Amino acid sequence: MLKRERQAYIVHQVNLHNKVLSNSLSTEIDVSEDTIRRDLLELSEKGKLIKVHGGALSHSFHDITYPAKKVYAKNNKRIIAEKAVKLIKEGMFILTGGGTTIIELARSLPLDLSATFISGSIPAIVEYMHHPNIDVIVIGDKLSKNSKITLGADALARIKTLKPDLCFLGINAIDIEHGITDNDWDVVQLKQSMIASSRKVVCLTIAEKINTIQPIHVTDLSKIDILITELPNDHPILQPFVAAGVTVL
Amino acid sequence: MLKRERQAYIVHQVNLHNKVLSNSLSTEIDVSEDTIRRDLLELSEKGKLIKVHGGALSHSFHDITYPAKKVYAKNNKRIIAEKAVKLIKEGMFILTGGGTTIIELARSLPLDLSATFISGSIPAIVEYMHHPNIDVIVIGDKLSKNSKITLGADALARIKTLKPDLCFLGINAIDIEHGITDNDWDVVQLKQSMIASSRKVVCLTIAEKINTIQPIHVTDLSKIDILITELPNDHPILQPFVAAGVTVL
């Protein structure tokens, strides 16, 4: 059995049963436990599973165990959120994606803001729900366990029927040459659809992700109206984006 | 059972019952009490629970900032939930509404159950999301602040396209003469649509609501397959429903 084949089998087993044991995999595939361990190490580095003593667990299992995960770069995300909040005016229709930056934005909204928020992100919806004057429109479809947003043809179709004033997008990689890129096919579809529908597109990202590239192209910079990072807008790293016509806050 | 898996189970149990006993966990998982104690120690260091003499308590129990809001007749609802869980078989498509009884049902689902749950209730979706093997389909539409479920034409249209095996409905009033009645026009639309689409309709209610009436008619008893209350099924108050052809659990 080839290495790739073996690793694919392991990932399949993890997704199926949510756990695998090193020693049973070893007898099952008939390789040494060392090899299995090395496979598990590689796969966990790629984020396909969570390696634990004696085997591995699926990612979704890990989420259950530790739902109160600490948010990376939380302070920076709060700075970003506060800049983003200023763009929101009473009565606007606002489309948002998911991700920790968007959640931080949702938490930073003034309690008495009255506006309409549209999203397929369950954590974001839960936050919007707590605001008495915010109307929430839920985008329905199959819920993705990883990203906790609804993904699929239904969601795409619904977004196409909307024309929100503003779209807030948390992004994973942005680059002056390639624009916005990402690593999940379905999420990319959704983001493209959101960008196409919205009057104004606002991208939120921590500076760390600037000038990084992911494998799938989402959109080039021309479709982006505003870019928000935690840095001051005269920071050198941001100047190429200003030159490309993006408003940087 | 892997260590992490065991700890995940303990956290799940704590969140579910608000307390766990070291010795019952020990016999349940079949490891020594020492091991359980060590797990509880680790979990409490991570802030997942509060370790006390003889076991552990859930954090929400002691956390002053987030007092566990008391659900009316919670114990009865748990009894109902546990009867309802028995109806669920692997791989089923299950449509559920909202309400505290349904949430209790969601919390009582076996951790490893694999099935597909369809709902527009945000609190229910959040619960389903925590189960690694449950696929969640979100019904989108405008979110009602009161009931925390999506309501509207879109939701109705989507439900009409489904044919779930089972439908769990928390109900507000049931009466031998008028059947099921309710007090919110939009919710009634939704419930009617859910009933019409499903192969089997299961109604959940605390006994207190039996023989009460609300202003809007949802459906008569003939459409109801199963009625679940916290009472034993030979209780006198339930007999008229048995006579009317409803299976009472």
Added chain:
DNA sequence: GCTGCTTATGCACTTTTTTGCAATTTTTAT
């Protein structure tokens, strides 16, 4: 074919983790 290179795998060995047990101390309840 062969050679040199990288990659993959298994083995022997050491280290770490996990777990259960016994002895002792602390806490709880009667």
Added chain:
DNA sequence: ATAAAAATTGCAAAAAAGTGCATAAGCAGC
């Protein structure tokens, strides 16, 4: 106060992980 239950501590055995190395397999270029 005294007995029972639970916690702590130290320790040892077993399982798993990590490490270094030798062998084997695959592959480009000659």
